[in-house]
Amino acid sequence: MVIVTGGLGFIGNELVRQLKSSGEEVVILDNKNRIAPHIQDIQNVSLAEIDITDHAMVTAFFREVKPSAVFHMAAIHYIPECNDNPERTLRVNAEGTQSILRAAAAAGVNKVVFASSGAVYADSAGLLSESTPIAPVDIYGWSKLFGEQLCQLNHSLNGTTTVIARLFNNYGPRETNPHIIPEILRQLQSTSQLQLGNISTVRDYIHTRDCAQALIRLWKSCNSGVSTVNVATGKGFTVHEIINMIGKIAGRTIDVKFDNTRVRRFDKQTQVASIDTLKQLTGWTPQVNIEEGLTDLLRFEKLI
Template sequence: MHDDHWEGRRVLVTGAEGFIGSALVDALVDRGARVRALCHYKPYGEAGNLAPYLDDPRVEVLAGDVRDPFLVDQAVAGTDTVFHLAALIGIPYSYVAPESYVQTNVVGSHNVVAACRRHGARMVHTSTSETYGSALRVPMDESHPAQPQSPYSASKIAADAMVLSYHAAFGTPVAVCRPFNTYGPRQSARAVIPAVLEQLAAGSDVIRLGSTTPTRDFTYVTDTVEGFLAIGASDAAIGRTCNLGTGSEVSIGALAEMLVAVSGRRARVVVDDARLRPEASEVDRLLSDNSLVRSLTGWAPQVTLEDGLARTWAWLRDRPASRRYQV
């Protein structure tokens, strides 16, 4: 990928106020892109992670909803590349309100890819390692079977298929980016790393977790963003699905111990039954094979887990408690 690839390009980022989306906006602005940032409309008018750009001519902040095809069409018009990150995330809520996941994730993604087809834009669609379910073999490459173990993962499997169908049927230039567990500053407090750090920052000496035995492949947010940019700049990635992960795994229990160490606090980890997921729904093991994206784009993760956790703790520790994390 050439550093000047994004200079002067008009780029749409959906889900732009989110954890990864806002970091992607930062990186695109740094590389000279003109960014249109589609954010979920909120009647209470909070800019959140995009507040620094409200008066910045390099970024056009647009409020809306990917479920509205007319608004999506307007957002895509005139852009060269679309990074589609807007999604309803969070596995637990998908048990409660599965239809809303179908509407936002499947219908919303269809609206975006259909608009990209009409306007001739390239689309980088965001998938998730949750589409794989629990590992049947490791490391998990892109041919690992999809296993819809939650309504959330099912909606993302369907969205991926819809987007890729537009490449097969219409030649729409799409690529699917499949991050494993991304972490870092700005992540929602629902996720495991900020949930533990919040408890430590509050001075708790007992860290409450759901199951401690599952393993995950954690990627620091700047590495994930570089992966998106590499895939977006790569003609070889069109029509492909690319894992973004580090290729190393850690159990949630071991991760919690690392977080305690990073924080310099004293605390013990206990399992909280209220945080456990339905047994058949818990994904026990995720471990990426990232060799495809390496071979297509040259991307490789740069930030070790220890370093990334230290950066995340430093960011959280220095912020007022009320502003640390969006929830």
């Protein structure tokens, strides 16, 4: 049996869905702070409504269910929210991670998959490999880096097999935060003139179906030590290119009006991953190309 923390969230619900479809027994641990929409198909999955920062409850629950593995997905990850609430971000993303790791060790969990982020890397025009210098620019990136270090410490103390999965920009249906693609689609529901900030930034966008599959492959493939792995596509697109693709798919002419209030004080220009390690460890590469993924998403949002 496996526990998925944050299993009601954006990536977590897709991970739960895929684990269930492959025959795994899954339990969700989630405080219901932010529930993904349209997840009726996983309502039959066992749910423990627990906040990961409540260590006593987390520990008791782990000892009760005795999972063999944990996918730790729960986090605050919307950058503006993190910047507005840095103390809470650290409590959830760092202290909450420590709570999960301690509880897992006490319950004899064999393997932990930790959802980290490409936000731990420095800005770089080249592909980011797992050995690229680390240089977060915001509290979210620092909180995830601290989480990684806690995973390393937990392994050294308890020997738990650990996968540190550095996730890049996920997109797909059932989003829970107004990241750039869902914000574009939200505005397109009522207008073809978008109010946006910097649209020249380059990001590596991976569909949640592919992200969940990569996490499952890594869980099954990594059987000792600590493995740090980028989970991405290896391809980068500017926001401007994403808008053009969406316009072409939807058959709409989309204009963009620059809104200075939407520009982040600190933002990296380019974040594109090397996925060589992911390929080497699992023999798998992402299956959903950006045009296909955007088409499915526009259809899901009834924009085509």
